Amino acid sequence: MTSKRCTDLLSVRDLSVEFRTERGAIEAVRNVSWAIAPGEMLAIVGESGSGKSVSALAIMGLLAKPAGRISNGQIVFDGQTLTGMAERDLRALRGRDIAMIFQEPMSSLNPILTIGRQIMEPLRLHLKMSVEQAHARAIELLTLVGISDPEQRLKQYPHNFSGGMRQRVMIAIGLSCNPKLLIADEPTTALDVTIQAQILELMKSLTERLGIALVLITHNLGIVARYAQRVVVMYAGSAVEQGTATQIFANSRHPYTRGLLRSVPRLDLPRARQLETIEGQPPDMRQLGVGCAFAPRCAYRTAVCAVAPQLIALPEGRFSACHHEDQLLAPVSASVAAREGARSDLVGADSNGDGITALLTVDSLTKHFKVKAGMFSQPAVVRAVQDVSFSIQAGRTLGLVGESGCGKTTIGRMILQLEQLSAGRVLFEDEDLALASGAQIQALRTQIQVIFQDPYSSLNPRIKVGDLIAEPLKVYKKTTTPQATRERVDQLLVQVGLLPEMAQRYAHQLSGGQRQRVGIARALAFEPKLIVCDEPVSALDVSIQGQIINLLDELQREKNIAYLFIAHDLAVVRHLAHRVVVMYLGRVMEVADRDDLYGNALHPYTMSLLEAVPVPDPTLERQRLRKTIAGEIPSPLRRVAGCVFHTRCPRASAECQENIPELREIRPGHFAACIKL
Amino acid sequence: MGSYLLKRLLLVIPTLLGVAVLVFFMLRVVPGDVIELKLRGDGGNVSAQVVAEERERLGLNRPLYVQLGYWLKGLVTLDFGISYWTNRPVVEEIGIRVGLTLQVAIMSAVIAVFFAIPLGVLAGLYRNSWIDYCLRVVTIAGLAVPSFWLGMMIVLGLLSLFSWSPPVTYTPFYVDPIANMSQLIWPALAVGYRYSAVVARLVRSSVIEVMSEDYIRTARAKGLFERTVVIRHALGNALLPALTVVGLEFAFLLGGLVVTEQVFNLNGIGRLFVDAVAHHDFNLLQALVMLIAVMFITINLLVDLLYGVLDPRILYK
Numbered sequence: 003m004t005s006k007r008c009t010d011l012l013s014v015r016d017l018s019v020e021f022r023t024e025r026g027a028i029e030a031v032r033n034v035s036w037a038i039a040p041g042e043m044l045a046i047v048g049e050s051g052s053g054k055s056v057s058a059l060a061i062m063g064l065l066a067k068p069a070g071r072i073s074n075g076q077i078v079f080d081g082q083t084l085t086g087m088a089e090r091d092l093r094a095l096r097g098r099d100i101a102m103i104f105q106e107p108m109s110s111l112n113p114i115l116t117i118g119r120q121i122m123e124p125l126r127l128h129l130k131m132s133v134e135q136a137h138a139r140a141i142e143l144l145t146l147v148g149i150s151d152p153e154q155r156l157k158q159y160p161h162n163f164s165g166g167m168r169q170r171v172m173i174a175i176g177l178s179c180n181p182k183l184l185i186a187d188e189p190t191t192a193l194d195v196t197i198q199a200q201i202l203e204l205m206k207s208l209t210e211r212l213g214i215a216l217v218l219i220t221h222n223l224g225i226v227a228r229y230a231q232r233v234v235v236m237y238a239g240s241a242v243e244q245g246t247a248t249q250i251f252a253n254s255r256h257p258y259t260r261g262l263l264r265s266v267p268r269l270d271l272p273r274a275r276q277l278e279t280i281e282g283q284p285p286d287m288r289q290l291g292v293g294c295a296f297a298p299r300c301a302y303r304t305a306v307c308a309v310a311p312q313l314i315a316l317p318e319g320r321f322s323a324c325h326h327e328d329q330l331l332a333p334v335s336a337s338v339a340a341r342e343g344a345r346s347d348l349v350g351a352d353s354n355g356d357g358i359t360a361l362l363t364v365d366s367l368t369k370h371f372k373v374k375a376g377m378f379s380q381p382a383v384v385r386a387v388q389d390v391s392f393s394i395q396a397g398r399t400l401g402l403v404g405e406s407g408c409g410k411t412t413i414g415r416m417i418l419q420l421e422q423l424s425a426g427r428v429l430f431e432d433e434d435l436a437l438a439s440g441a442q443i444q445a446l447r448t449q450i451q452v453i454f455q456d457p458y459s460s461l462n463p464r465i466k467v468g469d470l471i472a473e474p475l476k477v478y479k480k481t482t483t484p485q486a487t488r489e490r491v492d493q494l495l496v497q498v499g500l501l502p503e504m505a506q507r508y509a510h511q512l513s514g515g516q517r518q519r520v521g522i523a524r525a526l527a528f529e530p531k532l533i534v535c536d537e538p539v540s541a542l543d544v545s546i547q548g549q550i551i552n553l554l555d556e557l558q559r560e561k562n563i564a565y566l567f568i569a570h571d572l573a574v575v576r577h578l579a580h581r582v583v584v585m586y587l588g589r590v591m592e593v594a595d596r597d598d599l600y601g602n603a604l605h606p607y608t609m610s611l612l613e614a615v616p617v618p619d620p621t622l623e624r625q626r627l628r629k630t631i632a633g634e635i636p637s638p639l640r641r642v643a644g645c646v647f648h649t650r651c652p653r654a655s656a657e658c659q660e661n662i663p664e665l666r667e668i669r670p671g672h673f674a675a676c677i678k679l
Numbered sequence: 680m681g682s683y684l685l686k687r688l689l690l691v692i693p694t695l696l697g698v699a700v701l702v703f704f705m706l707r708v709v710p711g712d713v714i715e716l717k718l719r720g721d722g723g724n725v726s727a728q729v730v731a732e733e734r735e736r737l738g739l740n741r742p743l744y745v746q747l748g749y750w751l752k753g754l755v756t757l758d759f760g761i762s763y764w765t766n767r768p769v770v771e772e773i774g775i776r777v778g779l780t781l782q783v784a785i786m787s788a789v790i791a792v793f794f795a796i797p798l799g800v801l802a803g804l805y806r807n808s809w810i811d812y813c814l815r816v817v818t819i820a821g822l823a824v825p826s827f828w829l830g831m832m833i834v835l836g837l838l839s840l841f842s843w844s845p846p847v848t849y850t851p852f853y854v855d856p857i858a859n860m861s862q863l864i865w866p867a868l869a870v871g872y873r874y875s876a877v878v879a880r881l882v883r884s885s886v887i888e889v890m891s892e893d894y895i896r897t898a899r900a901k902g903l904f905e906r907t908v909v910i911r912h913a914l915g916n917a918l919l920p921a922l923t924v925v926g927l928e929f930a931f932l933l934g935g936l937v938v939t940e941q942v943f944n945l946n947g948i949g950r951l952f953v954d955a956v957a958h959h960d961f962n963l964l965q966a967l968v969m970l971i972a973v974m975f976i977t978i979n980l981l982v983d984l985l986y987g988v989l990d991p992r993i994l995y996k
Contacts, residue, residue, distance in 0.1 A: 064899055097902030104900075107894040113992055114915045124901045161993040175901065 011039035011215050012183055017075035019060050028287045030056045038215050045218045045230030049543035051284055053239040054219045055282065058185045062102055063092040072653050073194055080182060091332040095459065098128040103186040107168035109355040119177050120155030128179045138333035139197060140151035143174040145541035148204060164634050166197035175203060183260045185217045194405035199614040200631045213279040221544055223266060226614030227251055228623040235259045238285050238295035241313060245320030247620040255322040255330050257300045263618060265548035267577035270617040279548035283513045302326040324665060355569050360393035361564050367426035384638045386412045396531060397562035401579030403572060407638050408585040410568045418452055419443060450476055455537035457517035461509040468505025471524050480528065494523040499553060532564045541573060551577060572615055576600050584608045587646040589639065590665055594672040604674040607647050691976055698972040706961050713763055713959040714739065737763055737977055750965065759966040764958040769966045779849055780947040783867050785910035790871030792925060795878035798889040803886025804909065807875065814879065826939035847944055866943045870936055873930050882921050884961025888915040918992055934971040946978035
């Protein structure tokens with residue numbers, strides 16, 4: 003198959019990786035084959051647990067020992083067979099010919115060694131450079147990855163660098179010995195959108211210039227569309243589809259890929275009422291049957307799917323592992339038409355909410371944190387939230403977007419009365435929460451509920467799911483008898499799409515999506531009027547995200563709940579929100595109704611954010627002119643004079659540093675804080 | 680760094696003052712009269728007048744706040760008064776014993792660091808191997824066996840196997856190193872075993888944790904030799920937490936090895952402590968508690984400063 007191409011730099015043939023655990027062996031990668039040519043850019047896409055990272059670690063010979071091992075297959079790199087190669091020969095290849103960049107820039111560098119030492123290490127080892135030579139090369143490398151003042155920076159430690167900068171350092175280390183192949187495992191997942199764009203553009207331009215082949219492992223389909231030439235889609239340890247980016251995105255021949263493409267909210271397509279989702283959840287790798295792993299979730303499933311499909315070669319050099327690939331000839335864009343159709347019924351429902359009284363109003367909300375460096379030092383002030391005002395109408399969704407440090411989570415916490423206000427007011431049904439008595443606050447707590455970001459750590463692992471949901475009911479005596487409580491819990495579980503039996507389980511026995519549903523059920527227990535959703539889907543896999551988004555949407559329509567939807571993902575916010583507030587460094591940059599904001603963004607920051615998001619369409623992505631916004635988000639400890647965005651703004655001029663721009667109504671209902679408008 | 684040190688040293692003053700006041704009052708609420716105990720403790724029949732005179736001589740008839748004043752003044756001038764029990768200056772009583780205790784503490788710390796760190800690292804690297812299992816048995820035994828019992832076994836063993844017993848009288852190291860060592864190495868071993876066990880277990884878990892860090896994976900991905908990965912990238916990070924434990928245990932030893940000193944018949948701080956308590960010797964007890972407080976504070980400060988040197992993330996301003 004692919005390995006027949008004699009020009010391959012790296013070819014992986016029938017690779018299987020097995021992990022031995024106390025509860026038996028798990029085959030994390032199952033018969034995966036792919037190849038990459040010199041200078042090519044290949045993306046491996048999949049959700050968590052699909053085996054994409056494990057296969058990369060297997061190539062590097064870095065599987066966790068002794069649990070993980072390559073149980074089958076062959077890896078050939080540049081004419082050498084890596085499988086079965088002696089550890090010392092493999093070690094000599096690592097870092098010299100094959101380099102790897104990891105997901106977590108915050109923890110991937112040794113905290114107690116200088117950056118310089120860490121960059122010079124492979125140079126000294128593999129290229130036998132002298133200290134002076136290595137030092138000169140390290141300066142060159144830092145300049146290459148866009149770090150200014152390299153000589154000084156070499157003497158610093160990782161904690162002196164921001165996440166984006168650390169990832170640049172990781173790239174410098176990766177490129178240090180001029181490798182032939184660079185493997186980047188989710189290199190930008192932990193970074194903000196604007197920084198993500200910078201890092202990816204940097205990797206693309208450097209690998210292109212230096213002729214390095216790049217394997218990009220990601221779950222983000224937009225990134226794949228923008229950067230990859232060829233794509234391998236993985237599901238449950240197997241490669242289910244392979245082809246060029248254009249082939250995969252325009253006309254996928256595997257139901258999983260199709261489902262994945264449809265289940266993400268996209269900025270480039272009209273907004274659909276409901277996301278098409280892949281139902282169910284990824285299989286438990288311990289209990290994989292012999293058949294097609296995707297069959298239980300597949301709409302095309304028939305009796306033949308009980309036999310595992312082979313990856314079969316299709317015309318034009320593509321591959322699909324599906325018995326029914328011939329039924330999938332219609333281009334994906336057919337679903338776009340469906341979306342267009344679906345859109346018409348939206349207009350009425352989404353018309354402007356004028357005349358409805360506000361359920362929640364926040365007025366000049368401000369939060370300053372004092373940060374003390376030591377017992378005697380003067381505390382520094384972090385202006386986490388500054389003068390933020392907005393209101394939410396009953397039954398509607400207000401989206402709050404921004405990058406890390408913009409204050410969006412703090413606002414949520416202030417509304418929930420989990421954080422004291424430094425200034426400003428929060429009015430709920432025209433009642434000032436600051437003036438409310440203790441009893442009133444208690445009553446209000448049942449009206450305003452919250453859904454947290456991390457479904458893994460926000461549920462107590464020692465309490466059964468049913469008791470987790472029942473707890474608030476008991477505390478507030480909403481149900482009087484144990485029987486009534488049980489019935490209410492069952493009812494709530496059904497409402498969020500779980501089975502009543504799940505009340506007897508513990509959180510660790512549920513998947514991420516199911517846990518988030520439990521979180522939603524708990525929030526619903528009081529029939530609240532407002533739910534603060536703090537990044538409720540960002541910790542979930544793409545196919546699960548869609549399910550949760552749809553659930554939130556349905557619940558809103560059924561129960562007329564208002565949401566404050568806090569997120570960094572612009573596409574998700576667009577899908578759910580009626581009105582959107584864009585924040586940067588504690589201040590509101592722009593407020594507008596959803597279609598207005600996404601259609602005619604006014605503020606330079608909103609525009610840069612929208613530009614930085616890659617959309618899952620290779621044709622469109624390649625036509626887009628990418629202007630990545632330069633610079634980093636300034637530390638919240640530093641006070642930026644004038645407009646907080648001026649340090650990175652493409653339109654900034656001297657006067658932007660003088661006055662803090664006021665939020666003005668530029669068009670009816672569309673506010674922006676920029677003097678250039 | 681300099682100003683940080685100054686701040687930390689200034690902070691020592693309120694801490695010590697707190698300890699001083701607390702220990703002063705706590706001793707005075709303990710039931711039993713020191714003079715009664717001293718003069719009549721062994722059943723002697725002493726007249727009330729003698730008792731009153733003795734009380735006056737030791738200044739115990741004065742109001743509490745005056746006594747407190749004298750105690751605090753003594754602290755500043757390092758004059759802790761006279762032991763009620765031996766009638767010798769407290770400073771002198773402590774001075775003749777502190778050298779021995781310090782030496783045993785240093786020797787056990789050296790034993791602990793030299794054995795525990797390499798063994799802990801090995802156990803961590805070869806987790807669940809025979810090395811790890813053997814070390815686990817040895818270290819858990821070290822935690823479970825009281826040092827004084829081990830001390831007794833050592834003394835008995837030496838006597839019955841070699842018909843030799845360690846010297847009974849203390850010879851300072853600078854007078855006769857061999858005589859000194861042949862006396863003190865045994866208690867140091869007995870105490871150092873437990874000490875090593877504590878440190879080794881900590882180092883083991885710390886190494887296991889650090890070896891699964893992302894930066895170790897990065898170091899391996901660079902193609903470094905495994906020994907470079909361990910020595911350069913893992914050890915520095917793994918030994919940081921061990922520093923705290925080594926320091927705290929050391930300070931603890933300086934407080935005296937109460938029972939072990941009895942077993943080896945050593946005239947150190949621990950034994951002095953027991954005797955001072957038995958005799959309700961307030962002056963001596965107060966001074967000993969202050970000594971331990973100072974030791975703990977000093978060692979903690981040293982450990983913190985050392986952290987600042989070893990961990991670039993910690994910046995003292």
